[in-house]
Amino acid sequence: MGYQWHFEVVVESLDVLLGGLAWTVALSLLSMAASLLLGLVVSFARLSPWRPLRGVATVYTDFLRGTPLLVQILWVYYSLPILTGVVFSPFVSAAIALTLNLSAFVSEVYRAGILSIARAQREAALALGMTTWQAMRRVILPQSIRRVLPPLGSIWVSLFKDTAIVSVIAVPELMYRGKVLSIETYRPLEIYTAVALIYFIVTYPQARGVDWLFERARVRG
Amino acid sequence: MIVTVQVSLVAMVGGMAIGLVVALLRIARVPVLNGLASLYVDFFRSTPVLAQLIWIYYALPILTGQSLTAFVAGSLGLSLYAGSFFSEIFRAGILSIERGQSEAALALGMTRAQAMRRVILPQAMVRMLPPIGSSLITLVKDSALLSIISVPELMRQSETLASLTFRRMEVLTVAAVVYFGLTYPLSRAVDYLHRRYAPES
Numbered sequence: 001m002g003y004q005w006h007f008e009v010v011v012e013s014l015d016v017l018l019g020g021l022a023w024t025v026a027l028s029l030l031s032m033a034a035s036l037l038l039g040l041v042v043s044f045a046r047l048s049p050w051r052p053l054r055g056v057a058t059v060y061t062d063f064l065r066g067t068p069l070l071v072q073i074l075w076v077y078y079s080l081p082i083l084t085g086v087v088f089s090p091f092v093s094a095a096i097a098l099t100l101n102l103s104a105f106v107s108e109v110y111r112a113g114i115l116s117i118a119r120a121q122r123e124a125a126l127a128l129g130m131t132t133w134q135a136m137r138r139v140i141l142p143q144s145i146r147r148v149l150p151p152l153g154s155i156w157v158s159l160f161k162d163t164a165i166v167s168v169i170a171v172p173e174l175m176y177r178g179k180v181l182s183i184e185t186y187r188p189l190e191i192y193t194a195v196a197l198i199y200f201i202v203t204y205p206q207a208r209g210v211d212w213l214f215e216r217a218r219v220r221g
Numbered sequence: 222m223i224v225t226v227q228v229s230l231v232a233m234v235g236g237m238a239i240g241l242v243v244a245l246l247r248i249a250r251v252p253v254l255n256g257l258a259s260l261y262v263d264f265f266r267s268t269p270v271l272a273q274l275i276w277i278y279y280a281l282p283i284l285t286g287q288s289l290t291a292f293v294a295g296s297l298g299l300s301l302y303a304g305s306f307f308s309e310i311f312r313a314g315i316l317s318i319e320r321g322q323s324e325a326a327l328a329l330g331m332t333r334a335q336a337m338r339r340v341i342l343p344q345a346m347v348r349m350l351p352p353i354g355s356s357l358i359t360l361v362k363d364s365a366l367l368s369i370i371s372v373p374e375l376m377r378q379s380e381t382l383a384s385l386t387f388r389r390m391e392v393l394t395v396a397a398v399v400y401f402g403l404t405y406p407l408s409r410a411v412d413y414l415h416r417r418y419a420p421e422s
Contacts, residue, residue, distance in 0.1 A: 063397075066405050067401050068362040068364075074389075168369060195272055196272045196276055199272055204263060
């Protein structure tokens with residue numbers, strides 16, 4: 001245990017690590033925003049009365065939820081260029097993979113939220129002469145939004161942590177920079193400890209915020 | 222693939238053992254240990270698994286002077302990570318059993334440990350089954366991250382195969398299908414448990 005800590009290495013490279021954190025935040029925000037939209041499309045597809053569409057959407061969500069994110073990230077990074085002929089930067093590949101992965105989870109949350117609104121609400125809206133779309137937009141969705149907020153918060157927090165995985169395709173986010181720095185400085189203990197602490201400091205308040213959302217939803221019932 | 226299953230099982234058993242101890246410490250409000258247990262749970266739930274695995278594999282040996290094999294480091298990392306969320310599942314499960322139950326057990330002359338073992342845990346266990354199943358699925362998927370610290374599990378072997386054959390797309394696709402084959406039956410089983418045991422709420 002007689003290890004001599006050298007935290008000055010961390011202080012010197014703190015700006016590099018925080019620069020990595022900016023990438024982490026940017027990637028998380030972009031993927032979350034994109035998957036909120038894509039998830040909506042997928043959830044509508046899953047609730048569609050047309051069977052083939054429903055089937056495709058079910059396979060899509062099952063597969064993305066049943067395979068490791070790491071596999072998906074590598075697959076998008078290495079295989080999409082072969083299939084499409086377009087080469088994406090690591091950042092774009094990471095954003096695509098994260099968005100696809102999240103959209104499966106987000107769509108399940110939406111679906112549960114929409115289904116949790118009682119049937120009678122929809123029937124009442126239709127009886128008032130609204131079209132199915134109007135009923136969805138004006139009656140069902142506004143009520144669902146309150147119910148889906150807490151689980152979406154959880155998804156956001158795990159996304160924030162999962163972005164560390166894209167370090168394997170060299171996106172210059174926090175984890176990747178930690179890896180590079182620990183090799184350059186020969187100080188893996190200090191650097192990785194700092195990386196873990198930075199993740200903790202940034203994620204912990206968000207996790208508490210999500211706990212609060214759940215708490216509030218329970219109070220309202 | 223066998224290593225993937227092994228590591229997942231080790232992490233599940235280790236995680237449940239850690240989780241049970243931590244949950245009981247937090248519920249019993251043992252001074253000091255209670256605080257440490259909360260800190261442990263908060264820390265492991267608020268940092269990426271990958272950061273934890275890498276820290277244990279690369280940084281811990283420097284601190285202790287004891288080098289770990291990739292398999293040991295990986296199992297330890299996943300177990301600690303799993304322990305943090307199993308403890309939350311156990312805690313929620315135990316607290317969900319009404320107070321009256323433990324009071325009745327105590328009134329019948331049981332000690333607190335007996336009440337916990339004979340009355341609370343058997344009932345809580347049933348309620349905890351679905352979330353435990355979901356966690357197992359998460360563990361199988363997260364075990365893919367061990368490839369990064371060179372544990373020879375499914376993902377690592379696929380990577381090796383991919384660089385030998387130059388057929389990365391095919392190999393990755395097969396790996397994805399194998400993972401799906403492992404997790405899909407599990408997730409069906411969890412769905413079933415949810416329908417069967419989930420409390421109406």
